[in-house]
Amino acid sequence: MQSIDPFIRQCQEIIGTDYVYISDADKEPYLIDWGKRFVGSAKAVLKPKSTQEVAALVKLCQTHDISIVPQGGNTGLCGGATPDNSGNSVVISTARLNAIRNIDLENSAITVEAGVILSHAQEASVAAGKLFPLSLAAEGSCTIGGNLATNAGGIQVLHYGNMRDLTLGLEVVTPSGEIFNGLRSLRKDNTGYALKDLYVGSEGTLGIITAATLKLYPLPRSKATALVGLTSIESAIEFIELSRVACNANLTAFELISTRALSLIPKTTKNFDSLLNTASGWAVLLEFSSMEDGVKSQSHMETLLSEAFESDLITDAIIANSIQQSKDLWSIRESIPEAQLRLGTIIKHDISLPISALPSFIASTGMQLEKHYPNAHTIIFGHLGDGNLHYNLAPNSPELSGWIEENRTSINQLIHDEVYRYSGSFSAEHGIGQSKKDELPLRKSVVEIELMRTIKKALDPKNIMNPGKIL
The missing domain is CATH 3.30.465.10 (Uridine Diphospho-n-acetylenolpyruvylglucosamine Reductase; domain 3)
Structure with missing residues (x-):
């Protein structure tokens, strides 16, 4: 009979044998990230049920000098919840901490x-x-x-x-x-x-x-949602300002979407031909929430869009007339990340810029990409209200996935150089994880990096907490 590693036995005593995964088959889903770019190894996957069990496991790992990789839903896009290949770590899943x-x-x-x-x-x-x-x-x-x-x-x-x-x-x-x-x-x-x-x-x-x-x-009493075509990318900046001023309600979402991104969703191509043919190639999905009734909210939206038409900011508009229609419009936006995967290998960028710089950044970066990487095209969508774009690159055909992967590093550098030329950030909401940690020292000052290292060393002197991430 094969003896059990003393560390594993102690983990089993703390949380129960059923919640200590040690077989390759049981561990596998926890050792690869959502994008399937990062794969690691671990001694075990541990699934505690309480904060006290987590604390006991952490103390045990400290004693045995074993690293810890915390993991939630494993939906991250930067490899932040995936262990390295050393095999000297455990994944602590929070799945059972669900109260x-x-x-x-x-x-x-x-x-x-x-x-x-x-x-x-x-x-x-x-x-x-x-x-x-x-x-x-x-x-x-x-x-x-x-x-x-x-x-x-x-x-x-x-x-x-x-x-x-x-x-x-x-x-x-x-x-x-x-x-x-x-x-x-x-x-x-x-x-x-x-x-x-x-x-x-x-x-x-x-x-x-x-x-x-x-x-x-x-809870808002009502919401008003609309998908509109823009006369130009520059008009998006004016339109968001008009939206903030003109509505007697709270502007809660203002999503910039390229019509190329919209065209990836079948329901869009079937129902919104005029909007997809917008000459500028850009659309906005906006929503505001109100404590007024639905009739007044809809009236506010119609007034706003009328002013936008008169100001030559938008060319077309689709207003949701029911809760279901609003959900349908949002499902289009939410389906883009998965739909783009059908195009082949996608190089994703989670960037943020001053809102005023977005049109210039999009124009200059697009021209450079077209010049140096003509076999790729952009899929752009994001949260214009806070300057956060998901600026993604796809191959012109799935057969070119290998080519775009080979050029990943140089493409990233081109785009991130442009981001910083416009005083932006190369990580807006996805974090650093493994995928961006080598670039972080190139984008942050020496003082910032040293302050971060000082904090890390002070709180985690043995470097057992998610090593190899961020720093």
Whole structure:
């Protein structure tokens, strides 16, 4: 009979044999990232049920000098939740940390564990008559812990902010296995360093987030949604300003989408020919939420679009006349990331720029790509309201996937050089992970990098927390 590794036996004693995966078949789904670019190995995949079990596992890993890779829904796009190939690590999955601990209506807050799926947090909030506003394409599978670890954004950042803005307090297991309980629903707590802000966006390199207290908002009484064609990319900047000023409601989403990206979705090509033929090649999906009734919201949208037509900012408009039509318009936007995969290997860029610089960046970068990489074309969509573009490159035919992969590094450099020429960032909401860590020192100052290293070394001197990520 084969003896069991003492470390594995102790893990089994802490969380139960059924939740310690050691066979290759059981571990496999946890060792490869969503994009299938990064594959690692691990001694085991561990699935604790409580914060106390997480703390016990972390202390055990400290004793045995074993690295820890925290993992939520494994939907990340930068390899941040995938172990390396050393085999001297464990994956700690938060899948069983899935309780909604409390909904505090008087303080407009919800406390959830890290493994709660985003859509479940949204549904629980709605059932309580409140809104948790984080919304993104992977919301049916991504988890709150992963959203916190990457400071997720999504389509409503324009009005509600990123995950950091939505976070009131955190519960974290530190690299030494201690439990930091900062689950507070206070809007003001000026008592020294804002520790929660340090952990949000740290991608599991400073500790394991096990629970969070998050902000809730009133549920809007109505929403108005429209998909419009733009006269030019420049008109998008004027249109968003007009939208902010003209509506007696809150502008919650303003998504810029190239008609090339829209054409990837069958329902668009069937129903929206005139919009797809917009000469500029650009469209906007916008939505505002209101505490007024649906009739007034629809009237506000119609007034806004009339002004935009008169100002020669838009050429065409499709207004949702029902909740289902609004969902259909959003399903088009949310289907683009998966639809583009049919084109072959996609080189994705999660970038942000000052809104005023977007037209110039798109024009200059497009010309350079066409000159140096004529066998590729762009698929562009993103959150114009906060300057975040998903600026992706696809081969002109799937057979050229090998060619585009061979040129990945030089393509990234060209695009990121342009991003920084316009004072932007090469990582807006997906994090750094493995895929961008080598570039980070080239884009950040020496002072910034050294400050980050100092923090990492102080909190995790043995470097057991998600090593090889970010730094």
